[in-house]
Amino acid sequence: MSLRAWLVCVLLWAGCLPHAWAGVVDASRVGELSLGRDLQLLEDPDGTLDIAAAMRSRDFVPAVDGRTNFGFSASTWWVRIDLENPSPRPVSLVLQQDYPLIDELDLWQVQDGRVVGHEATGDRRPFASRPIRSRDFLFPVTVPAESRSQLFLRMRSDGSMNIGLTLQHTVPLLESHETRQLAFGLYFGGFFVLIVYNIFIFLAVRDRPFFYYLLYVTSYGLYFAIIDGLAFQFFWPNHPDWGNTSLLVMLSLTLLFGMHFTRSFLGTPRLTPRLDKVAFGLEILSVVAFVAAFGFSYNHVIIPISYLTIAITAMIITMGIIGLLRGVVAARYFMIAWGVLLSAVLVFMAKSFGWLPHNAFTQNAFQMGSLLEMVLLSLALAHRVREINRQSRTDALTQLPNRRIFDQALEREFVRHGQRGEPLTVLVVDIDHFKQVNDVHGHAFGDKVLRRVAKALADALGGRRMAFRYGGEEFAILLPGESGAQAREIAETLRRVVQEQTAALATITISVGGACTEDADFDHPNALFGAADHSLYAAKRGGRNRVVFHPAA
Template sequence: MTPLRIAVSTQRLARRVAACVSVWLMLVLTTFAVQAEPIFVLPAAERIHVQEFSRHIGLLEDPAGTLSVDDVTRASFSPSSLAAANVGFTTSVWWARVTLSNQGPRERELYLRQTYPLIDYLDVYEQTGPGQWRTHRTGDRRPFAARDIAHRDLVFPIYVPAGAERVVYLRYQSQGAIDISLSLYSSPELLESFSREQLAYGIYYGCVIMLLVWSSLVFIAVRDKAFLAYFAYVATFGLYMLIHNGLAYQYLWPESPRWGNTSLIALIMIALFAGLQFSRMILRAREVIPRLDLGARVVQGVAVVLLLASPFVRYSAIIAPIALLVLMGVIYMLTLGISAMALGSRPARFYVIAWSSFLCGSVVFLLKTFGMLPHTFLTQNGWQIGSLLEMILLSMTLSTRMNELQHQSRTDPLTLLGNRRLFDDRLPEEFLQAREQQRPLSLLVLDIDHFKSYNDRHGHARGDEAIKAVGHALRKFARKPLLGCRYGGEEFTVILPGVDCQTAALMSERLRRTIEETLHGDLAITISIGYACLDRGQFESADKFFEAADSALYTAKQRGRNCVVAFHERNPEGAPAQPRVAIS
């Protein structure tokens, strides 16, 4: 090929490449132009519901906050997405723009809904003609009456003429997070959406009210302060969620927007404090995990400081530290629960599951608040869903606490055996079951020999140690289904379901020897035991059965103590048991 032909071929190739590049550039520029000038063509169908309408808007940042609506009409807007529309915390003013195109034969009435209500100032401008605007001014820093539609969210009616376009500008300004979360509805879909939400919120707050009523009634009944702390936590957090969802502003203080914003901070700090207090009580953190308990008190102190500072510090300056403190507080409460569970705390199991669900919901919502996740149903309501699960699971934790309290009310604190109350409940039950099922039942009644003189000689502290020694031996001796109880003072009982008289005699003698060998020297103690067997006497009731064993104990003391006597050996002819006179 000659040099001339090579040159011609090179030039042709260059021209083709240049043409391709030009076409590509035109396509790119056209694409950006379309994105920068978003036009949403209304569908022909009458019913419209576009949940994620923020995808169809353009965005413009106004760092100084000085641009007017006339200024932004000449500005260039950037394309939006769900992630880009969730700006997070910022000092800038943000503008959104969308063009609605109605190609139908009649005017369309639509509703543009801002589904994140915690925006301080939101101004909406509909362009009705060159330089002409229909303006809507609202936000949670303005009176509720300024809203076009009385609803917790910010809802704006938009009218698009037949065969025309309507340009809409939205101006966002807030000291908190700016979350541009827009939905577009026709009238029927908007009403249906309101109905579904009312049902969902009714279920949520109905559950909150039921938990409040339940915890208050239980607190009145048992007087356990853990239930009071739980009540305070559920009440303050439930009220906080009312503010967060815009319902408190709509129904409680529609003419007090400043209080609405201040109470948002106050309630979340009080809820955090109450949640930590509940955690410390239900997990017995001061006794079980004292170092972590100290850390929880420090977090409570920080919450109090931020609470007291909130009226004097700008909302924009304090809201981010508060959000981080809440997240840290939830993580710390989860740490408390895991530590307590590792140490064997029974309430800690439900507690850990509860705070894990709340932590997941909190993390999702906070990431959305800081602009790291887009605004969706899950990210917006994750905190609320997690909090409901958490409150229900915490009520199950309190149920475990109730079982513990019930156990404590039937347990002798010195010996950790059952107390007189438990014995009085269980003996009639076992007596009736044994008679109905024709199975053996034996009962031991025992006490420490010469205990009064032992106390006088060694002091009450040593006397308590002697009682503890007997209690320790009985806990080893009376494994389930046997039941050992401290009847009162130095007297104990053991219920032996399914144990016949011969076995009861062997067990009683083994117990007597065990306690005789427990303490040594001058501190040694002995016991006397009387027992009765259901198959060796005609007992009319559980009380008569107890009196028989008690009478056998009296005989054992008369025979010199430190021995075992059966009721049928004392009264071989089945004579009625005689009430005994106390012999120390």
């Protein structure tokens, strides 16, 4: 493309841009006005300008495309807003700066070339310095009748410089304030409910991931209370220096507990040992950031900790993906939860570095994403509770219900037998010469035999018939509703099926002892089981690989 053609394209593109600055604001017609396109900016890199110099300056320029987010900026920023009131009555408005983490914020109102009002506040100054006591910076502004005024603001911050100015009448301000208060109540109420709920779950199951999750949620909630300016307003209004330090402290703890919760929840020391060591290193960096928050200035710590946030988030997502690929069921919930948060983190970090504009969505994306993440992580933990419950009911080796569940099932079926009069049979199964199998082939082979026998028994049964791992090489079977003759046929079938399905491994046989309520009177479930157990020993004394029922012939 020729230079001339390129210049034409640039001029055409520039001509299509929206007008950047709307000019003088008519205060008499303001209801609620976002000032992104109605203000002018002046960057003061050295921070040396005073109000007199700012009033004389001709270097103010409109915000490009209304963007007033400058990321981590060491400069002092000046804002000028031109107001007019052509009406015959004074107009009272409120100027709102919606980002509460501005260290120093000064406002001057200028009338006819002279300063008629000055307010000095910021989150590095006591909360009482605010003209209206609110988490946001609110300044009452009065524009006299048939006059022009100028507002000059000076902003300096060690953190991200987000200028979000709105000029409002008091009515829409009160309406939006009520809506925001409700939103905050729901948001932090949700955090509180999650904390209380998981305290009770932790006390019930005593599972470490729940404890780490509690630490994570608590530090996360406090971090957002600081970000939203509520902690400064209600917890330490007279200690502004601690306000900035507390943000670094809570963010460091959130990263530390979030990383540790992930490692514990997914079992990464076993799942991916090498990556787990890297994750442990990131935890150490979080501790370093925690200590640095007390010994270094805010602006020296906030940028490294922002990059650490991105690194830890990426590590957590990577671990979740590995867990998902390796079949960790809970990793599905985990990945959905962290996927939501990751999107929110990226939006918030892009806003903090000035890559995205400061607005209601980018400012609150982190909060919205975090609450959704907490709810989804609670679902993941609920799945873990179910898994813990399943493991407490299931034999880990054979995946059959364990002895505790057998005892409960036997008692339940015995009661049903007494109520309905239907027969109940108990079978006790023992693998013949199992000790020799272990001695000759080793315990790993013995475990394989146990799994194969358990599968053969479970596959041969169905309906209400249940197989259980009783202990060692013994299994127990309940046959509700089966007559004594039917139970004997089932027991013989099981003996034959086990021998057939283990033939590829070795010569494996079983002995079976049985007892049925049709054949004798039993006043207690333990008596029924004891009779089946005695029949098992009769089968072993009789030569093994056989079925013997009580009473033995």
